Amino acid sequence: MSQLLSEATFANETAQPSARELKKLSRRGQGGFNRRNGFSWGVLGFIVLAALLWIAPLYLAFVNSIKSKADYTTSGPLSLPTSITFENITAFWAKANFTEKLWNSFQISFWVAIFGVLLSFLTAYAIGIGKVRGRFFVLALFMVAFTIPAEALMYPLLKMAKMVNLYDNIWSLIIIFSVLQSAFGTYLLASVLSDFPTEILEAARIDGAGSVRLLWSVVLPLTRPTLLVLMVFFFIWTWNEFLYPLVLLPSNSSQTVSLSMGLASGQYTSEPTQQAAAALVGILPTLLFFLIFQRTLLKGVTMGSVK
C-alpha cells in the first residue's frame, strides 16, 4: 500500500493527461500504460499456449477420428492423418445406431423446452405478476429443489414411472425434466416478472383486463424473448443429462446421445480411432448448437449468478 501511495505521489508530479487522451493512449498498446513490450508478448504467448492446451483434446478427437487404426499405431495420435478416412465415424454411427439416439435426444429435449418453459411461465406469472400469497415460500422450495441431488429422487421416480407404465419410455424423462427444469425456470422468471413495469399492468387493469387477458395480451408478448432464452437452456441441459436416462431408459432403442456416449466409453478400448470418432460425433451436435446460440448461452452462464 505504501508503495502504491508513493508511486501515486510521483505520478501526480508528471503532467496529467485528460480522460480522452488517456483512452487514446490505452487503446491497442500504442503507448502509455498499455504499451506492448517483450513482457506483454510473453504473457500473451503463455495464455495462448494454455488456451491451445485446453482445446487440444478436441483436436485429438478430430484428427484421430479421420485416421486409420494402422496410421494411429505407426505415426501416433498427435500427427495429422496420412490419408483421410470416414470409416471410423460410419462404423461407430452404425454400431451405436446414432441416428436413433439423436432422434431420442432431440424429442426429449424439445418437449422439455416446451413444457418446462410453459410450467415455469405459468407459475412465475402467478408469483411475479399475481403476487400470490406464500410466493416466497414457493420460491425458496424451488431453489432448494434444484440443489437436491438426483439420487435422492431417482428411485421413487423409477418406481412411479413403472407404476404408470412409462418405464423405458422417453415420456417419463420428458415429464421429470420438465418439472425439475421448471423449478429453476420459475425461480428465474419470477424475478424477471416482478420487475415488470407496473404502469403497463395498471393501464391494462384499468381497461378491465382480467388475469387471462393480462397474461395473453400483455405479459406474454413482452416476455417472449426471455422465454426463448430459457427454452434454449432447457434444451441443452436436457440434452446433456446422464443419470436419469441411465436409470429410466434401459433398452438400447430408447437411449439418448449422452447416455450412449457414457456407455460407449468402456466398449471400444481396442479401437482407439473409433473411440475418437465416438467422442467427435458426441461433441458435434452441441458444438453446432453452441455456434447457433452462442450469445444466448454465454449470457445464460452468468444469468444465474449475479445480476
Added chain:
Amino acid sequence: MTVATTRSELKRKGATTSQARPASTGLYWPWALPGLIAFTVVVVVAFLWNVYLSFTSWKQGLGTPKWIGLDNYIKLFQDDTFWQSFLHSVVFIVSMAVVPTGLGLIIASALFDYIAPRFGNGSSAAVRAAFFLPQIIPIAVAGLLWSWMLSSQQGTFNVTMVQWGWFPSVDQAPNWLGNAGLAMLSVNVVLIWIQIGYTVTIFMSGLARADQSVHEAAAIDGASWFQRFRMITINQLAPEISVVLLTTTVAALKVFAPVYVMTQGGPGTATNVPAYFSYFNFIQTGKVGYGAAISTVLALLLIVFAIFLLRMQTRQGENR
C-alpha cells in the same frame, strides 16, 4: 378457496380506499396450480418417499419395504467407504471450486485488463472461447473423450510417450485410470479442464459490469497489474466469487457422470463419491434402503448449501 375469498375482500377494500394493490384484480393462484401439482408429485413426494425408504430394508426393490428404523444410518456412519467417498468429495471441491475460482480469477483478469487493452478484444474473446469449449460438451462425452486419451493400452498419452521413447512399451507407462493412486488425480484434472470455462466467463462478465474508473485511476497512479488485481479486482468481484464458490461446491458434491463414465468409482473405491456410492447401492447391488440413506444425507448437506446461497443472493439483492 380461502385464498380467493381474501383476494376478493382485498379487492373491495382496495377499491374503497382507492389504494388498489396491483395484484388485487383478477384471480392469479390457479395459474400456479399445474406447476405446483407437478412439483409436488415429482419432487416433494419423491423426496419424502426416498427419506421413508432410508428407514427401510428393500432388497432389489422387490416385495414391500421392511421398516428397520435407523439401522441404515447407523451402518452408514460406521461404513469406511461412505466416509472415504465424502473425503473424495472434499478433493473434488478443491478441483471443481477452489482451483477453478483461483485460476479463473487470474485468467479473467489477465484477459480483461492486460491482454484486451494491449492486443484487442478479439484476442481475449478467442482465448475465452477456447477455455469455454469444454463447458458445452456433455459431461458424458467429456468422460468418453478423456477415458480414450487416458486409456492405458491405446490412449493418446501413453502411445505418445512410448513414441517419444519415455517408456519402452505401454505396459510400463502409467495406467492413468486403472491405478488407485493416479485415478483420482486423472479425474480431477478432467474436472478442472471442464470447470475453468465457467469461472472465466462469470468473472469476465463481472469485470465488464464493475466500475473501470477505479482501475484506470490506479493505473495512472502507477499501480502494477498485480497490485490492481489484489486490491481492486478481487474486491470488485467479491459477489461473483462467493456465488461461484457456492455453486461449484454444490456441483462438486453432486458429481456423478464423470466418475461413472471414467472409473465407475474404481479401481476398488479409489474414486468413489457419495452420488456414485448411492447409485451403486440402489441399482448395482439392490440395497435400496442403504442407497436411500446415502442420498438423504447428501441431500441434507446440499440443502444447507442452498440455504446459504439463497441468503447470499437476498443480501446482494438488498445491496444493489
